[in-house]
Amino acid sequence: xxxxxxxxxxxxxxxxxxxxxxxxxxxxxxxxxxxxxxxxxxxxxxxxxxxxxxxxxxxxxxxxxxxxxxxxxxxxxxxxxxxxxxxxxxxxxxxxxxxxxxxxxxxxxxxxxxxxxxxxxxxxxxxxxxxxxxxxxxxxxxxxxxxxxxxxxxxxxxxxxxxxxxxxxxxxxxxxxxxxxxxxxxxxxxxxxxxxxxxxxxxxxxxxxxxxxxxxxxxxxxx
Amino acid sequence: xxxxxxxxxxxxxxxxxxxxxxxxxxxxxxxxxxxxxxxxxxxxxxxxxxxxxxxxxxxxxxxxxxxxxxxxxxxxxxxxxxxx
Numbered sequence: 001x002x003x004x005x006x007x008x009x010x011x012x013x014x015x016x017x018x019x020x021x022x023x024x025x026x027x028x029x030x031x032x033x034x035x036x037x038x039x040x041x042x043x044x045x046x047x048x049x050x051x052x053x054x055x056x057x058x059x060x061x062x063x064x065x066x067x068x069x070x071x072x073x074x075x076x077x078x079x080x081x082x083x084x085x086x087x088x089x090x091x092x093x094x095x096x097x098x099x100x101x102x103x104x105x106x107x108x109x110x111x112x113x114x115x116x117x118x119x120x121x122x123x124x125x126x127x128x129x130x131x132x133x134x135x136x137x138x139x140x141x142x143x144x145x146x147x148x149x150x151x152x153x154x155x156x157x158x159x160x161x162x163x164x165x166x167x168x169x170x171x172x173x174x175x176x177x178x179x180x181x182x183x184x185x186x187x188x189x190x191x192x193x194x195x196x197x198x199x200x201x202x203x204x205x206x207x208x209x210x211x212x213x214x215x216x217x218x219x220x221x222x223x
Numbered sequence: 224x225x226x227x228x229x230x231x232x233x234x235x236x237x238x239x240x241x242x243x244x245x246x247x248x249x250x251x252x253x254x255x256x257x258x259x260x261x262x263x264x265x266x267x268x269x270x271x272x273x274x275x276x277x278x279x280x281x282x283x284x285x286x287x288x289x290x291x292x293x294x295x296x297x298x299x300x301x302x303x304x305x306x307x
Contacts, residue, residue, distance in 0.1 A: 034300055034304070045288070045289055147275060151276075
């Protein structure tokens, strides 16, 4: 979970410094030091894979999409003007590549929890006593599988937003820019994605209390 | 059957978690959460779910992904250089 990023003076200055360093590397790459492109993309490759996988839900396809996107970015590097962050530019190329592949797969039957309607009624799942964070539970393959399966059931444009905001930690503005939509639409999609995930997963992620405490809580009606 | 007020709260859960709702709306939500166990549970479970989704262990990068990426990139860079 990421709060929308606040940009205090220190954060702004660090970001500006980082962008300036990247701009200098890009200038050197364009000047002929091509090998530096490997170093330029290295910090972002994990995020690119997760975004592509989030969209495509298929490991080989996601890897291939990232490879293609990175090659496209290398070829188009001279067109990067620095109006946005390099990472956002790279992410938007990757998402475009992934979207293109999704369109190619459009002939295949894709079924999602909703049809991508930005409105829609929502009734969350009840989970009255989930008051702790079961992150140690992630060691369980089963839980990871449940999370991934839930992700696969929500529409791609909603999935894209939860990956950008909640997995990658981008701000709403950055996520909207990478996805090529307005901030208002990004917020709506993010809300829909989170609520759909809650509905799908909350009942499965209930704590499994055992022993006296579990018995006591069950007797007390789940509190 | 939940009240209309609950539905109004559910529509704001995401913004509330992100801290992007107005101070007035935040107060309204918190007043409701103070007495509605159902909406409190929805908020808690959504918040906890997002912690899990954001955990690096949930979505792993395949072994050898970086090596394969840089190898293919290098091949493409070499081919471009050879073609110039």
